[in-house]
Amino acid sequence: MSVTPEVATPTPAATTAPRRVNGSGSVFGALVLRLHFYAGILIAPFLVVSAVTGLLFVSTPTLDRIIYGQELLVDQAADTTVPVSQQVAAARATHPEGTITGVRVKGGEWTTHVDFSVPDLVAAEKVHTVYVDPYTGEVTGQLTTQFGWTPLQAWLDVLHRDLHLGAIGGLYSELAASWLWVIALGGIVLWWRRRRAVRKLFAPELSAKKGVRRTRGWHGAVGAWLLVGLLGLSATGLTWSNYAGANFGLVIDQIKGGTPYVSTALTGAPAASPGAHHGGGAAPVTTGDPDGIDTAVTVARDSGLDGPVSIVPPADAETAWKVSQIDNQFPERLDSVAVDVSTGTVTDRVNLADWPFTAKLTNWGINAHMGLLFGVVNQILLAALALGLLCVIFWGYRMWWQRRPTRADRRAPVGTLPPRVDWRTVPAWAIIAGILVIFAIGWALPLFGIPLAAFIAIDAILGTVRRDRPETPVSPAPAGS
Known part of the structure; x- marks a missing residue:
C-alpha cells in the first residue's frame, strides 16, 4: 500500500x-x-x-598666497607701522571713487585692506578693496572682493554652495x-x-x-x-x-541664542544686524572722517582688542565707530567695541565671553567648516x-x-x-x-x-x-x- x-x-x-x-x-x-x-x-x-x-575651497589659503601674494603679503615686516589714517589716505589716492565701508588691519605679514563701496558692485554684495603695506604706506594692489575674500575664494565658495x-x-x-x-x-x-x-x-x-x-x-x-x-x-x-538654515534661525531667535552685536548708535538706538554668516549684506553707506580712524583704533587697542581688527566708519554724526576682532583662527578673539572719537570713549562693548553658548558654538562650527579655525x-x-x-x-x-x-x-x-x-x-x-x-x-x-x-x-x-x-x-x- x-x-x-x-x-x-x-x-x-x-x-x-x-x-x-x-x-x-x-x-x-x-x-x-x-x-x-x-x-x-x-x-x-x-x-x-x-x-x-x-x-x-579649503585649499584657497594656499592658492591665495600663490595667486594674490602681491596684494595680500608685505615684502618685509617691520617693528613700526604708519598711522592707519595714512594707509587709508594712500588707498583713497589710488581709488578716489566710492565710499569707505571698512578697514581691516591684520598685522604681521599681511597688508591692510581698505574697502570701497562702488554703486556698480553693491547689488552683487561686492566691494573694491585696495591693499596697503602697513609698514611703508604704499599701495600693493587692488581687487574686487566679497565678504573680505579674494575673487578666487568667493568663486569657490559659491561653487561649493x-x-x-x-x-x-x-x-x-x-x-x-x-x-x-x-x-x-x-x-x-x-x-x-x-x-x-x-x-x-x-x-x-x-x-x-x-x-x-x-x-x-x-x-x-x-x-x-x-x-x-x-x-x-x-x-x-x-x-x-x-530651508533648514531658516528653521535653525527661527529656533535660535526663540531661545535668544543669536550673536549679540555692539550698538553704534550714540543716541541709544539698538544695534543693527550685520547680515549673513559670511558678514554679508550690502555694504553700508558711511561718511566717517579717515582722520578719526586713528583715535578709534587707539581706543580699541587700549580696551584690549589686540590682533587683527576690522574698523567700520560711522554712518552719520549720530553713529559711533565700530572696531571688532576678526581672528577666526583663535576662537577667543571676537570682542567688539563702539567708539565715540569725539570723546575718545567706548560707548558699547560686547565680548565673546558674553555670547550665548549657542552663538559661540555656531560661530566655531562655521569657522571649522570653512577651514578657518586653527x-x-x-x-x-x-x-x-x-x-x-x-x-x-x-x-x-x-x-x-x-x-x-x-x-x-x-x-x-x-x-x-x-x-x-x-x-x-x-x-x-x-x-x-x-x-x-x-x-x-x-x-x-x-x-x-x-x-x-x-x-x-x-x-x-x-x-x-x-x-x-x-x-x-x-x-x-x-x-x-
Missing part, C-alpha cells in the same frame, strides 16, 4: 516573520539597511560634488548635508551589528579574501574613523542652508575628511558591483536590493510614531524629511503590489522522480 507523503505547508508565522538581515531579525535592522543602501546610491553623487568642491546655479543649485548642497548624517549613522549601526566590538569598528577585515567582504571592511572602518567629522560637516552645513590644522583635517568620504563612497559603489549575480542564467550589472521591510509585522503604534517623527523632521530638514517620506511610501506601495500579485502555481514533480 502506498502512502501519500504529507507536504509541509508554511505556517502563518513563517510567512509573516521578517527576514533576518546581517544576523538580526528586527524590522529596524532591515529598514536601516535598505535606507542606507538607497541613500548611498542616490545621494552619494551629491556628496561627491560637495566633497570635491569643499576640497577646492550652489554650483553657480543660484537657488536651484543650492538644493544640491542642502540635500547632501541633510542626508550625510543619516548615511553616516546608518552605516555605523550596520557596521556595529557586524563587528560587535568597539575596537573592531576601526579596523578593516584584512584577513578577508579579495571581494565584497574586504571592500566592506575598508568601507566600514574608514567610515567609523570619519563619523564625528562627517556629523560635524552635516550639522554646520545645515546652519546656513536655505588655520592649517583645520584645513588638513577637512582635506582628509573630503578624501576619506570620496574613498568610502567609492567602496560603497564597488560593493554594489561586487555583489552582482555572475551565474550565466542570472547575470546582472549590479547587486540585488536589500530585503524590503514587511510593514505588516510593525506594530501600529510604531508606524504612527514614525509618521509623527517624519513630519517633525520634514519641518526641520525638508530636504531630508520629504525624500524620506517619499521613499517609505513608494517602498510600501511596491511591496503591497508585489504581495498581491498572483503567484504562478508550481507543477508537481512526476511520480518516481
